[in-house]
Amino acid sequence: MNNKPITQSEINNIVWKACDTFRGVIDPSQYKDYILTMLFVKYVSDVWKDKKAFYSEKYNNDEVRIQRALNNERFKVPETCTFDYLFENRNEANLGELINTALESMEDANRSKLERVFRNIDFNSESNLGQTKDRNRRLKNLLVDFSALDLQPSHLANNDVIGDAYEYLIERFASDAGKKAGEFYTPSQVSTLLAKLLNPQPGDRMIDPTCGSGSLLIKLSKEVGSNNFSLYGQEINGSTWALARMNMFLHEIDNATIEWGDTLNNPKLLEGDSLLKGNIVGANPPFSLDKWGADNAITDQYTRFHRGVPPQSKGDYAFISHMIASTYHDTGRVGVILPHGVLFRGSSEGKIRQQLIEENLLEAVVGLPANLFFGTGIPATILIFNRAKGENTDVLFIDASQGYESGTNQNRLRITDINKIVETYKAFQQATPLSTELGLVIEDKFAYRATLQEIAENEYNLNIPRYVDTFEEEEEVDIPATQENITILKKELLAVEGQMDNYLKELGF
Secondary structure (H helix, E strand, C coil), X not given: CCCCCECHHHHHHHHHHHHHHCCCCCCHHHHHHHHHHHHHHHHHHHHHHHHHHXXXXXXXXXXXXXXXXXXXXXXXXXXXXXXXXXXXXXXCCCHHHHHHHHHHHHHHHCHHHHCCCXXXXXXXXXXXXXXXXXXXXXXXHHHHHHHCCCCCHHHECCXXXXXXXXXXXXXXXXXXXXXHHHHCCCCHHHHHHHHHHHCCCXXXXXXXXXXXXXXXXXXXXXXXXXXXXXXEEEECCXXXXXXXXXXXXXXXXXXXXXXXXXCCCCCCCEECCEECCECEEEECCCCCCXXXXXXXXXXXXXXXXXXXXXXXCCCHHHHHHHHHHCECCCCCEXXXXXXXXXXXXXXXXXXXXXXXXXXXXXXXXXXXXXXCECCECCCEXXXXXECCCCCCCCEEEEECCCCCECCCCCCECCHHHHHHHHHHHHHHHHCCCCCCCCCEEEECCCEEEECHHHHHHCCCCCCHHHCCCCCCXXXXXXXXXXXXXXXXXXXXXXXXXXXXXXXXXXXXX
């Protein structure tokens, strides 16, 4: 028997290969749910099998003591829910129904952690998986592909290998799903950058009101460096909400609260009759969301829109308003990824932006490179708001648009690009505030420390080129050299024309 631990890349390759069962049959945005759910079932089944073997050896096969020990485990996997049970029944005519029943039983056995997680997935769906014969063949192939994996912790290279495989798949699915990807995934390097900028500390309460599959919340939790944190998320899409719940489970973050619903029109993260408050609120909300619910904003019971109601056709400032209202009044920080339009659009958005700046909440504006996100090539920006700025009214502007690795379909932030932005931001926070009316160039063509007066003189327009000079002078034209070049070209042209005439004469023309 091969006892060599299975590596991350081996798991990734096997699971990605399993997707062949569905490619061309249904859309990637749909088949991702089947693949990720089966990976989840395989993992919890193998962990359960591993624990059962451990207790069997420890208690010399004493069934009573083994069951007592298993009952105290983090989760439970009844015998008819295990992957091995499903694999043994892979030739049954009602295979889809068997898998559905197993998922329901697993939810029942782990109600506090998995309740409703599998309600949006149907392995017996004819519209998704075809008629009975085709459906059974596809499901059997899926089980056979996953049977090649041994995910028992004693065979894994490290404990987070499954969580990472899960995120790897979500990223690959996002890449395949095109525009729909924005519904469930923020590129890993962008969420890493945002998590580092927000710099969470032990004890922090962290919220993502549009959490997607939960990758930003997980990145934030990893930045803490311990288990002393609490996570809260809300997601509008039911399938993506289920992904986020499974993602938290696989990363062993059992105390995360992930709610399902529309954050702007029906916030579910509440404490009594008020919004739940956090130390850190981070998000990548849908860009310029149309019909976000402006009609209800004036009478909003949480008074989130007291600075003004954003336009019906663009929900960007609605999300900003919600996020700021969800922070602790004296220490809260917000990091949000949005399109560049939020920096300069006028009308109601301009008024809200001006008030946020006059309240001294805005701390930093970071312009990102174009083509970082799935499904859209437009450049985005990160806004950082900080309720603890005190007397410091300066705002940091970073133009990071040139710092990236070019890709075939998408650009990527390198770790050096991320570190440069984060280090510049931290240095800005630690530096003495300006006492002059003029700002200060921190790094030519990259970072600028702006004063409140400068921003006011720019009519609260935050367009980055107004602060970070990115002008590149054109190379001076060498007139004499150009004239000489033209003379040479004319001589060459005359020579070619002469040669053409000779050829034509030889041909009798």
